[in-house]
Amino acid sequence: MPLAADWVTISALATAGGTLVLALATFASVRSANRAARVAERSLLVGLRPLLVPSRLDDPSQKVTFVEGVYLVAPGGGAVAEANDDAVLLAAALRNVGAGIAVLHGWHFYPELVTTADHLATEEFTRFTRDIFIAPGEVGFWQGTFREPSATAFAEARQAVDAHDSWTIEVLYGDAEGSQRMVSRYAMLAREDGSWLASAGRHWYLDRDAPR
Secondary structure, X not given: OXXXXXXXXXXXXXXHHHHHHHHHHHHHHHHHHHHHHHHHHHHHHHHHOOOEEEOXXXXXXXXXXXXXXXXXXXXXXXXXXXXXXXXXXXXXXXXXXXXXXXXXXXXXXXXXXXXOOOOOOHHHOEEOOOOOEEOOOOEEEEEEEEOOOOOHHHHHHHHHHHOOXXXXXXXXXXXXXXXXXXXXXXXXXXXXXXXXXXXXEEEEEOOOOOOO
Protein backbone atom coordinates (compact mmCIF):
# COMPACT_ATOMS: atom_id res chain seq x y z
CA MET A 1 0.00 0.00 0.00
CA PRO A 2 2.73 2.59 0.85
CA LEU A 3 4.47 1.78 -2.47
CA ALA A 4 1.25 2.37 -4.42
CA ALA A 5 0.73 5.64 -2.56
CA ASP A 6 4.29 6.71 -3.46
CA TRP A 7 3.63 6.07 -7.15
CA VAL A 8 0.46 8.15 -6.97
CA THR A 9 2.40 10.97 -5.35
CA ILE A 10 5.18 10.73 -7.91
CA SER A 11 2.67 10.77 -10.76
CA ALA A 12 0.93 13.83 -9.33
CA LEU A 13 4.23 15.66 -8.90
CA ALA A 14 5.30 14.79 -12.44
CA THR A 15 2.00 16.11 -13.81
CA ALA A 16 2.36 19.29 -11.79
CA GLY A 17 5.95 19.71 -12.95
CA GLY A 18 4.94 19.26 -16.58
CA THR A 19 2.16 21.80 -16.18
CA LEU A 20 4.59 24.28 -14.63
CA VAL A 21 7.08 23.81 -17.46
CA LEU A 22 4.32 24.29 -20.02
CA ALA A 23 3.13 27.43 -18.22
CA LEU A 24 6.65 28.87 -18.16
CA ALA A 25 7.12 28.10 -21.85
CA THR A 26 3.77 29.74 -22.67
CA PHE A 27 4.69 32.82 -20.60
CA ALA A 28 8.06 33.13 -22.34
CA SER A 29 6.42 32.73 -25.74
CA VAL A 30 3.77 35.38 -25.01
CA ARG A 31 6.38 37.74 -23.60
CA SER A 32 8.55 37.30 -26.68
CA ALA A 33 5.56 37.86 -28.95
CA ASN A 34 4.62 41.03 -27.04
CA ARG A 35 8.19 42.30 -27.32
CA ALA A 36 8.20 41.62 -31.05
CA ALA A 37 4.85 43.41 -31.40
CA ARG A 38 6.21 46.45 -29.56
CA VAL A 39 9.30 46.52 -31.75
CA ALA A 40 7.13 46.28 -34.88
CA GLU A 41 4.88 49.08 -33.60
CA ARG A 42 7.87 51.31 -32.86
CA SER A 43 9.27 50.65 -36.33
CA LEU A 44 5.91 51.59 -37.85
CA LEU A 45 5.71 54.80 -35.81
CA VAL A 46 9.26 55.78 -36.76
CA GLY A 47 8.24 55.41 -40.39
CA LEU A 48 5.40 57.88 -39.79
CA ARG A 49 7.16 60.36 -37.51
CA PRO A 50 7.90 63.87 -38.84
CA LEU A 51 10.54 66.27 -37.55
CA LEU A 52 10.63 69.89 -38.69
CA VAL A 53 13.83 71.93 -38.67
CA PRO A 54 14.77 75.17 -40.43
CA SER A 55 15.49 74.61 -44.10
CA ARG A 56 19.06 74.91 -45.39
CA LEU A 57 20.42 78.21 -46.68
CA ASP A 58 20.70 76.75 -50.19
CA ASP A 59 17.14 75.37 -50.18
CA PRO A 60 14.65 77.08 -52.51
CA SER A 61 12.67 80.04 -51.18
CA GLN A 62 9.03 79.45 -50.23
CA LYS A 63 6.23 81.64 -51.58
CA VAL A 64 3.62 81.95 -48.84
CA THR A 65 0.22 83.45 -49.67
CA PHE A 66 -2.18 85.17 -47.27
CA VAL A 67 -5.91 85.89 -47.45
CA GLU A 68 -5.14 89.57 -47.97
CA GLY A 69 -4.11 88.63 -51.49
CA VAL A 70 -0.44 89.29 -50.80
CA TYR A 71 2.45 86.88 -50.38
CA LEU A 72 5.82 86.74 -48.66
CA VAL A 73 8.90 84.89 -49.87
CA ALA A 74 10.69 83.05 -47.07
CA PRO A 75 14.34 82.46 -47.98
CA GLY A 76 16.11 79.16 -47.40
CA GLY A 77 17.01 78.81 -43.75
CA GLY A 78 15.17 81.97 -42.84
CA ALA A 79 11.98 83.83 -42.04
CA VAL A 80 10.30 86.95 -43.36
CA ALA A 81 7.75 89.37 -41.93
CA GLU A 82 5.73 92.44 -42.84
CA ALA A 83 3.58 94.70 -40.68
CA ASN A 84 1.10 97.51 -41.31
CA ASP A 85 -1.91 99.03 -39.57
CA ASP A 86 -4.16 96.11 -40.51
CA ALA A 87 -2.03 92.95 -40.22
CA VAL A 88 1.27 91.43 -39.20
CA LEU A 89 2.33 88.68 -41.60
CA LEU A 90 4.98 86.11 -40.69
CA ALA A 91 6.46 83.13 -42.54
CA ALA A 92 9.44 80.78 -42.25
CA ALA A 93 10.89 78.02 -44.42
CA LEU A 94 11.03 74.59 -42.77
CA ARG A 95 12.39 71.22 -43.83
CA ASN A 96 10.95 67.86 -42.76
CA VAL A 97 13.88 65.62 -41.86
CA GLY A 98 11.60 62.91 -40.44
CA ALA A 99 10.27 59.83 -42.21
CA GLY A 100 6.58 60.78 -42.18
CA ILE A 101 4.36 63.58 -43.44
CA ALA A 102 4.17 66.57 -41.09
CA VAL A 103 0.72 68.04 -40.51
CA LEU A 104 0.85 71.47 -38.87
CA HIS A 105 -1.74 72.10 -36.14
CA GLY A 106 -0.92 75.39 -34.43
CA TRP A 107 1.65 78.01 -33.50
CA HIS A 108 2.60 80.63 -30.93
CA PHE A 109 4.65 83.80 -31.36
CA TYR A 110 7.00 85.35 -28.81
CA PRO A 111 8.26 88.90 -29.50
CA GLU A 112 11.69 88.03 -28.09
CA LEU A 113 14.12 85.12 -27.89
CA VAL A 114 12.83 82.41 -25.55
CA THR A 115 15.04 79.82 -23.82
CA THR A 116 12.68 78.34 -21.22
CA ALA A 117 12.75 74.59 -20.65
CA ASP A 118 9.00 74.13 -21.21
CA HIS A 119 6.78 74.84 -24.18
CA LEU A 120 3.41 76.57 -24.18
CA ALA A 121 0.35 74.50 -23.23
CA THR A 122 -1.13 72.99 -26.39
CA GLU A 123 -4.59 74.49 -25.79
CA GLU A 124 -3.05 77.97 -26.00
CA PHE A 125 -1.65 77.53 -29.52
CA THR A 126 -3.26 79.47 -32.35
CA ARG A 127 -4.84 76.97 -34.75
CA PHE A 128 -4.21 77.19 -38.47
CA THR A 129 -7.11 78.18 -40.71
CA ARG A 130 -5.63 76.21 -43.63
CA ASP A 131 -4.11 72.75 -43.94
CA ILE A 132 -0.32 72.79 -44.17
CA PHE A 133 1.52 69.55 -44.96
CA ILE A 134 5.26 69.06 -45.39
CA ALA A 135 6.34 65.80 -47.05
CA PRO A 136 9.32 63.85 -45.69
CA GLY A 137 12.60 65.14 -47.04
CA GLU A 138 10.90 68.19 -48.53
CA VAL A 139 10.83 71.92 -47.80
CA GLY A 140 7.65 73.69 -46.76
CA PHE A 141 6.69 76.62 -44.61
CA TRP A 142 5.07 77.91 -41.46
CA GLN A 143 2.95 81.05 -41.52
CA GLY A 144 1.27 83.18 -38.90
CA THR A 145 -0.78 86.36 -38.85
CA PHE A 146 -2.14 88.95 -36.44
CA ARG A 147 -5.20 90.86 -37.65
CA GLU A 148 -6.60 92.52 -34.53
CA PRO A 149 -4.84 95.89 -34.21
CA SER A 150 -6.34 96.46 -30.76
CA ALA A 151 -4.85 93.24 -29.36
CA THR A 152 -1.71 93.23 -27.25
CA ALA A 153 -0.24 90.39 -29.31
CA PHE A 154 -0.67 92.45 -32.49
CA ALA A 155 1.18 95.42 -30.96
CA GLU A 156 4.01 93.21 -29.70
CA ALA A 157 4.40 91.46 -33.03
CA ARG A 158 4.35 94.70 -34.99
CA GLN A 159 6.91 96.30 -32.70
CA ALA A 160 9.25 93.29 -33.14
CA VAL A 161 8.86 93.42 -36.92
CA ASP A 162 9.17 97.21 -37.25
CA ALA A 163 12.23 97.29 -34.99
CA HIS A 164 13.65 94.23 -36.77
CA ASP A 165 14.18 92.46 -33.46
CA SER A 166 14.73 88.74 -33.02
CA TRP A 167 11.66 86.66 -32.14
CA THR A 168 10.60 83.08 -31.44
CA ILE A 169 7.87 80.74 -32.62
CA GLU A 170 6.67 77.39 -31.36
CA VAL A 171 4.94 75.09 -33.85
CA LEU A 172 2.58 72.24 -32.91
CA TYR A 173 2.40 69.42 -35.46
CA GLY A 174 1.97 65.67 -35.82
CA ASP A 175 1.97 62.81 -38.30
CA ALA A 176 -0.55 62.02 -41.04
CA GLU A 177 -2.48 59.73 -38.67
CA GLY A 178 -3.12 62.57 -36.21
CA SER A 179 -0.77 61.23 -33.57
CA GLN A 180 2.91 61.60 -32.56
CA ARG A 181 2.36 65.27 -31.84
CA MET A 182 5.38 67.48 -31.32
CA VAL A 183 6.19 71.05 -30.41
CA SER A 184 9.28 72.56 -32.03
CA ARG A 185 10.73 75.93 -31.08
CA TYR A 186 12.60 78.15 -33.54
CA ALA A 187 14.52 81.33 -32.88
CA MET A 188 14.33 83.93 -35.66
CA LEU A 189 17.54 85.91 -35.49
CA ALA A 190 17.58 89.38 -37.07
CA ARG A 191 19.96 89.78 -40.02
CA GLU A 192 21.41 92.93 -41.53
CA ASP A 193 19.63 92.39 -44.86
CA GLY A 194 16.24 92.82 -43.21
CA SER A 195 15.36 89.12 -43.01
CA TRP A 196 15.64 86.68 -40.13
CA LEU A 197 17.82 83.57 -39.82
CA ALA A 198 15.88 80.57 -38.48
CA SER A 199 17.56 78.46 -35.81
CA ALA A 200 16.13 75.32 -34.19
CA GLY A 201 15.80 75.52 -30.43
CA ARG A 202 14.14 72.50 -28.82
CA HIS A 203 11.75 69.70 -29.80
CA TRP A 204 9.22 68.12 -27.44
CA TYR A 205 7.36 64.83 -27.97
CA LEU A 206 3.82 65.07 -26.58
CA ASP A 207 2.51 61.52 -27.06
CA ARG A 208 5.55 59.46 -26.03
CA ASP A 209 8.69 59.69 -23.93
CA ALA A 210 11.24 62.23 -25.13
CA PRO A 211 14.69 60.98 -26.20
CA ARG A 212 16.34 62.87 -23.32
